[in-house]
Amino acid sequence: MPELPEVETIRLGLAQLLPGKRITAAEASWPKSFPNEPAVVAVHLIGARVTAVRRRAKVLIIELDTLYSLVIHLKMTGQLVLRGSTVDFGAGHPSDSLVGELPDKSTRVIIQFDDGSKLFFNDQRKFGWMRLLPTVDVEALDFFKTVGPEPLSDDLSAQDFIQRIRRRPGSTIKATLLDQTVIAGVGNIYADESLFGAKIHPAKRVNEVSDERLSDLYRELRAVLHLSIQKGGSTDKNYVDAEGKQGSYLSFAKAYKRAGKPCANCGAIIIKIRVAGRGTHVCPNCQGEASTY
């Protein structure tokens, strides 16, 4: 569920909170969530100071002054919440937080810092992971070697976007958007939202979509990602930011999780179907029926 805007929101928070802190301890109550050898952790993580927090696609990278990095993928239900920092979180009240006392029963890893603060890696479904790697090896991970360009990059033009989408002519447009090797960071929410905005049926094959429509999709995708980052991401069930707070994008969503409700453009009832093995929200009027293409 954390997609590009959610991971970016967490990154923005952690980038404010973590740099300069020194790690004093790390423990994993679910070893698969943090499978590194204890000896490697002892040498390259304990005592390390955080220098930067970066993001690539849906992956967070916490860089350390030991020239190692913590690489983290939250998958569907992962959370990274900092508690007990001497840095003030600002105006938010504790009641804004979706998570209560930590650790809780979904806490898999706890990273402790020299100022007494703790970073909690919670993950209800245990699909997420973090691993410690030499920083120079991070980009050599298979995922980073094959992942597509950042959709919000200034370097990605509409023409570049269209060219990459067309690498999968026989696939549905939604499956292609979700393919991380085509474009990075898009998941189920923003696939549905951007396809709605571009008035493209998710089940339509790429080779049946015009360049003009794909150009609309490029613009809509960037717009919904920008808006969601501005709203602190989408909280459906589990997602919270680095302070434990929910995001509010879903109250602005036009398709995702709106089955049975009227389309904001035409008033037709949004339906939920299955495309690329995922629950898919579509306006049958604005986006048309797949069979008519």
Place this chain on the structure above:
DNA sequence: CACTTGACCTGTCCGC
């Protein structure tokens, strides 16, 4: 080769 499905997991919701 291109594309789809299953596995990894837990919690929630629905029907009986």
Place this chain on the structure above:
DNA sequence: TGCGGACAGGTCAAGT
């Protein structure tokens, strides 16, 4: 009330 099953969806491995 309890229970079985469907469902939620990111990514990789395995299957068609």
